[in-house]
Amino acid sequence: MHDFEGYRALAQPVHRVSEAQAERFLAKVYGMEGVTVRRIVTERDDTFAVAGATGGTRWVLKIENPAEEYAAVEMRARALRLVENSSDAIPAMRIVPALDGRLVTIFGGEDGDDSDDEGGSAPVCAASVTTYVDGIVLARLPMPYEPRLVDDIGIRLAQVQEALAPLSGDDIGFTDARGRILWDVDLVTDLVDDLSDLLNTPRQRNLVECAAAGYADIRTILGALPAQYCHGDFHPGNIIVHGPRSTSIRGVIDFGDMHAMSDVADLGTCLTYLIDFSNGNHAFDVCRRALAAYLRQRRGFDPALVELLPAIFKARIALAILLPIMVERFSGARPGHYLTSASRRFRQLEMLERWTDDEIVRMLQSDAAWA
Numbered sequence: 417m418h419d420f421e422g423y424r425a426l427a428q429p430v431h432r433v434s435e436a437q438a439e440r441f442l443a444k445v446y447g448m449e450g451v452t453v454r455r456i457v458t459e460r461d462d463t464f465a466v467a468g469a470t471g472g473t474r475w476v477l478k479i480e481n482p483a484e485e486y487a488a489v490e491m492r493a494r495a496l497r498l499v500e501n502s503s504d505a506i507p508a509m510r511i512v513p514a515l516d517g518r519l520v521t522i523f524g525g526e527d528g529d530d531s532d533d534e535g536g537s538a539p540v541c542a543a544s545v546t547t548y549v550d551g552i553v554l555a556r557l558p559m560p561y562e563p564r565l566v567d568d569i570g571i572r573l574a575q576v577q578e579a580l581a582p583l584s585g586d587d588i589g590f591t592d593a594r595g596r597i598l599w600d601v602d603l604v605t606d607l608v609d610d611l612s613d614l615l616n617t618p619r620q621r622n623l624v625e626c627a628a629a630g631y632a633d634i635r636t637i638l639g640a641l642p643a644q645y646c647h648g649d650f651h652p653g654n655i656i657v658h659g660p661r662s663t664s665i666r667g668v669i670d671f672g673d674m675h676a677m678s679d680v681a682d683l684g685t686c687l688t689y690l691i692d693f694s695n696g697n698h699a700f701d702v703c704r705r706a707l708a709a710y711l712r713q714r715r716g717f718d719p720a721l722v723e724l725l726p727a728i729f730k731a732r733i734a735l736a737i738l739l740p741i742m743v744e745r746f747s748g749a750r751p752g753h754y755l756t757s758a759s760r761r762f763r764q765l766e767m768l769e770r771w772t773d774d775e776i777v778r779m780l781q782s783d784a785a786w787a
Contacts, residue, residue, distance in 0.1 A: 418606050441477075445514050445543075452467045461541075463476060463477070476509070478546070478672075480543065482540065484542060486520065486542045488592075490519065492672070492674055495580055498582065506575050507572070508576070509670075511546055512544075512546060520544050522542060552660070553653060553655070555651070559690075560702055562663045568709075569709070570713065571709050573650050580644060600648070604734050608628040608734065611745070620737075623765045628731065630731070630773075634724050646679065647674055648674050649670060653689070654670040655667075656669060680717075680722075688732040737761045
């Protein structure tokens, strides 16, 4: 079993922050008087929707897992500032400073209550407040999406990557250790080694092991590419739109899985969730359009790297199968509130086996993509 930081974070005992504690903290540290909070269900941190005195959610308070390093949270806050200050006017959640100007604060200790509502010790955790992006989570809408919205997904992914390119942890003493973020596709071979024995059938194990083997074949190539901080989880579940017929993104949310990676791995993560598995031989039509828009925006991207995408697709789906096992093994929590059922993911891997990697690449290509 590997000793990943992400495993240790899952095993960290949970000490839930109450809504009353969160309200007192917001008043003291952020000057948000008279607000009300509502817990948002998450796996390992305390996240609250914050409504203003006149009603309506306006902000999100996130109190991190005690195992989360303060510098990692500060790095994400700086990333949000880079996105906010981008000349591309990227629609995304914004970081909200505390009364003293800090982007990241400390819940517990001098910033907040030293005791919980039952008189026990409150955890000491990094905390931050961001703006709330109102609208509909794109993942709740059926594909195919409006063509201009698909274009916007590709364009905005490229713009976020460009905005984050200057980000470095050097000046805040942060090192992005491998295994800190378990959604990192580069971990797939290790996670299969650690967890595949817990899958129910030989067929299931074979599917994830084949996905991991395919990724292992390209890992050396990926490892030789420049790495930068990327969103890492840019997909319809973290994209907010205005409504069912939206033609543009209203906001990109949840930078919590941001980590250092190659831009093609970040791209592959996004496109995995744009495969329309219900659409037969047209399954990659939405992907193809988003990819074409991305390539038009990101002129410095090497189109030859598109050949790596099929292996990244399969690795990401394998992670989506393994993550519930990780959560249950290390924390005992049941992650059904935020993960698609494993049976659906197994079917997706089976469907991808219908095509060779070369066939998938051809379906991703279009004249517009290489213009």
